[in-house]
């Protein structure tokens with residue numbers, strides 16, 4: 001790893017040492033449901049939806065036997081709620097039938113579940129068991145480009161590049177970079193003057209020189 005990338009990694013780890021997901025969940029069942037709902041949807045929106053969803057369906061068995069229309073009604077303020085409702089029930093049925101009602105905390109089994117792609121699986125592993133995996137969402141994708149630590153064209157390729165680059169502490173870096181992208185290196189009007197990486201950022205240097 002180049003010195004610059006080492007410094008970036010260290011600063012993220014120092015700044016976001018105890019970073020946590022903003023999704024609210026109590027166990028692996030609630031975690032996978034939250035992460036599935038959060039695709040193309042704000043965490044804050046998911047946190048508004050899940051209390052009543054989990055009150056009605058407190059575990060994987062109840063979700064596996066859920067009424068589809070009822071799930072749709074409970075999550076209808078979430079983007080793509082129709083497909084998400086179908087996938088939530090399919091995912092739950094599969095966990096009950098094939099995994100003894102326990103969410104499988106490994107990549108291969110997770111990605112076989114309905115509605116669980118590579119990114120969702122890696123977020124579940126990162127948040128659920130602190131696995132050394134990188135999941136790239138819209139924030140990490142943008143930050144990586146701005147800091148020139150990845151030129152990948154897709155989030156999945158970006159995840160592979162960041163994994164190769166940083167190698168360790170990937171779960172902490174994931175959580176930290178998400179928060180950094182959400183509150184500092186925002187899509188619109190990034191807070192460059194108060195950014196702890198601005199001395200390493202070409203975008204900031206260009207802004208100052210323009």
Ligand code: SF4
Pocket residue numbers: 146147184185186190191192193195196197198201202203204
């Ligand atoms: S200086 Fe600005 S653009 Fe560069 S990483 Fe920081 S917030 Fe993002």
